[in-house]
Amino acid sequence: MSPSNPAAKIAVFFRSLTLNRNNVAVLILLILVCSFLSTCSDGRRRDVPDVSGIDVEIKVRRFDRDFFALDTGNLEAGVQRLAQEYPEMFPLFAVNIIHDQTNPEETPLEAVRGFLQAPQIRQVYDTVQQVYGDLRWLDRDLTQMFRYYKYYFPQKPVPEIITLVSEFATDAFTAGDSLCGIGLDMFLGENYPAYFANPNTEPAYIRRQFTKDYITVRLAKALAQNLNDTPMGERLLDQMVQNGKSLYIVDCLLPEIPDSMKMGYTREQMEGSYANEQAVWARLLDQNLLYSTDARKLRKLVSPSPNAPVVFQEAPGEIGNWIGWQIVVAYMKRYPKTTMQELINITDAQQFMEMAKYKPRQN
Secondary structure: OOOOOHHHHHHHHHHHOOOOHHHHHHHHHHHHHHHHHHHHHOOOOOOOOOOOOOOOOOOOEEHHHHHHOOOHHHHHHHHHHHHHHOOOHHHHHHHHHOOOOOOOOOOHHHHHHHHHHOHHHHHHHHHHHHHOOOOHHHHHHHHHHHHHHHHHOOOOOOOEEEEEOOOOOOOEEEEOOOEEEEEHHHOOOOOOHHHHHOOOOOOHHHHOOOOHHHHHHHHHHHHHHHHOOOOOOOOHHHHHHHHHHHHHHHHHHOOOOOHHHHHOOOHHHHHHHHHOHHHHHHHHHHOOOOOOOOHHHHHHHHOOOOOEOOOEOOOOOOHHHHHHHHHHHHHHHHOOOOOHHHHHHOOOHHHHHHHHOOOOOOO
């Protein structure tokens, strides 16, 4: 999809100008215009609340360091101490994350020993320490994100945030409302060699999200899925609205993060999505996809994928989720007093779309 981008058209005019005193003012004006167009074109909320007065302070706990500091010569005592220090995280890690699924008889102690003694895992941990030795920046970023979290979900507790190394098993997750985990080994840069050997992390559209900048995004998505966990149905429309609500929550938690990162898109894919919104919507209607339950047809529209050819060959994967997000934005603009919990509680996707009166942007 080729974007019809007004800012790009102005950029062409930019290059035709000769810098002198007479047109410096023109250049400044055009820069401001481009900035305005870029800001307005994404269609996001602009009523970002002031959360500076909300008392939240995040201090990320380094389970990864405490785990790899265990003494294998006195492992049982060390495991007991670790289990006491991390009463939620340790059993989750030992039983659900590193347990050998091919060996149901493996005990948590055996799983811990095998994980600690694997040379390739120790190498990953060493790389994590080189890249993420200091996480004070993450404390600050997450503190701001959870101020928004408390603003929109005042009844929810602020969860404990714990980092781990999982040998690429998980990037970010929640365990109820009380615990969030961040797998730092999933954010070592898109060209980290080990990613190319893993079929789950090999595709470029997946790997480009394995960077430092995506840590808060992936955690916000995990939080949104935990909050918005009531299934709405199997039709495409159900899944679009459900996933659109989650993306709307992510946008509220991270209002300064570009839409492209929230979608996992390149900038060009994001611009193309906005420029061709009307055409994408028309294709969904023309092919009677909104009420389809054909998982084979719908998968690339709502799940990570390099593209969604059922709409257009160039359309990025999850374009259906993005349209769902725009439907939610339309609803919230029409009913601005709707609380986040009230939004989550809506389960009738058809009625929701009718009330939203969603109309795609025209080129």
